[in-house]
Amino acid sequence: MNFPILFEQAMMLAGILFCLGLVGVLVRRDAIFVLLSLEVMLNAAGLAFVVAGARWHQADGQVMFLFILGVAAAEVSLGLALVLWLYHWHKTVDIDRASSMRG
Amino acid sequence: MTAAFYIAAFVAIVATFLAVSRHNAVHALLYLVVSLLSLALIFLLLGAPFVAALEVIIYAGAIMVLFVFVVMMLSMGPKTKGGERQWLTPSVWIGPAILVSILLAELLYVADAAPFPNGYVAQVPPREVAMSLLGPYLLGVELVSMLLLSALIGAYHLAYHLGWRQASKKGGAAP
Numbered sequence: 001m002n003f004p005i006l007f008e009q010a011m012m013l014a015g016i017l018f019c020l021g022l023v024g025v026l027v028r029r030d031a032i033f034v035l036l037s038l039e040v041m042l043n044a045a046g047l048a049f050v051v052a053g054a055r056w057h058q059a060d061g062q063v064m065f066l067f068i069l070g071v072a073a074a075e076v077s078l079g080l081a082l083v084l085w086l087y088h089w090h091k092t093v094d095i096d097r098a099s100s101m102r103g
Numbered sequence: 104m105t106a107a108f109y110i111a112a113f114v115a116i117v118a119t120f121l122a123v124s125r126h127n128a129v130h131a132l133l134y135l136v137v138s139l140l141s142l143a144l145i146f147l148l149l150g151a152p153f154v155a156a157l158e159v160i161i162y163a164g165a166i167m168v169l170f171v172f173v174v175m176m177l178s179m180g181p182k183t184k185g186g187e188r189q190w191l192t193p194s195v196w197i198g199p200a201i202l203v204s205i206l207l208a209e210l211l212y213v214a215d216a217a218p219f220p221n222g223y224v225a226q227v228p229p230r231e232v233a234m235s236l237l238g239p240y241l242l243g244v245e246l247v248s249m250l251l252l253s254a255l256i257g258a259y260h261l262a263y264h265l266g267w268r269q270a271s272k273k274g275g276a277a278p
Contacts, residue, residue, distance in 0.1 A: 001243060007224060008214050010149065013112045015210070017119055024123030027191060031117075032174065036135060037123050039166065042224075047142060054149045054224035059235040062154050063243070066236065069161055070247035074254035076166050080173045081261040087177050088265060 004010040017044035031086060031093040035079045042072045108148050115141040128174045132167060139163040150226025 017040060031075030046065040053061015083093060090097045118138035125131040139162045146155035236244060 007165070009112075010108075010145070010224070012211065012214060012265050013115065013145070016116055017205075020116070020123055020184050028123065030128070032128050032170065033123065033131065034171065036131060036165050038105075039162070040119055040123065040135070040138070043139070043142060043162065050146060050149060050151050050154055052225065053227060054151065057225055057227060059227050059231040059238045060152055062232045063240050064237050065151075066157070067243055067247055069157060070251055073161065073166065076169060077254050078261075080169055081258045083173060084176065084265060085261060094178060 007051065007055045011048060014048040014051060017047065029094050029096055031083045031095045034095060035076060038079070039072060039076060042068055042075075050083070087090045104148060108145060111141045111144045111148070115145065127201055129171075132170050132174070136163050136167055137165075149224050151231035198248075 021037045021040030024040065025034055028034055028037065046068040049061040049064040049068070051061070053059065053064075086095070086098055087093055096103060115138050118134045118141065122131045122134035122138055125134065139158060143155040143158040143163070146152075214227055
């Protein structure tokens with residue numbers, strides 16, 4: 001079953017979404033938005049894997065998407081726990097306030 | 104099919120841009136849910152129905168619920184709004200933006216004139232994914248389960264000490 005969706009255009013969509021997430025990580029100073037942009041980046045990487053797997057008719061792309069899903073779930077749970085710590089220490093979620101290490 | 108792909112891709116790009124550029128966290132989360140749902144539609148069009156279902160259930164369901172929980176717990180006031188506007192003036196970003204857009208145009212041109220032939224995507228059924236996942240990738244599944252377990256222990260550790268600090272600050276006994 002062939003769909004008339006071109007491989008290059010789907011990969012360009014993945015690239016654009018990844019760049020949007022990267023800009024969000026670089027520009028936003030709110031820790032919640034940084035984590036949200038990281039989710040966008042991981043999701044775009046997963047899209048690229050699925051598109052490549054569909055292009056070469058292999059199941060490996062979707063398997064890699066499942067692994068990325070596991071990594072994203074672990075990352076976001078720990079990241080949000082750290083955001084709660086940041087809010088507890090500094091009463092803000094501005095990540096510039098947490099720019100120095102302690103100890 | 105092609106028109107549906109282009110519409111979903113447009114919705115995904117616009118919703119993602121709005122999600123990373125809003126100042127209100129709840130609005131950003133709603134836009135991100137729209138973006139994830141349009142990506143699920145794209146996965147469905149690409150012939151990956153299992154991945155599309157997981158995108159809706161885990162990304163738009165579980166992970167977004169975690170974000171909403173944290174936003175509700177923090178209950179940030181208006182004092183955190185607009186922190187980026189103080190330093191993000193056009194004189195800061197206009198130079199790098201021009202240079203990066205030149206690189207992006209070059210990248211899109213190279214991708215359009217790629218040496219490999221222009222191919223169409225085809226469906227990979229969930230049965231094949233499951234056979235591959237529990238066959239040659241079994242070690243990877245075990246590693247992901249260990250990663251999730253370590254994330255669980257780490258989150259428990261952070262939450263335990265956070266609760267201990269708040270209990271001792273109120274004068275109560277440490278758990």
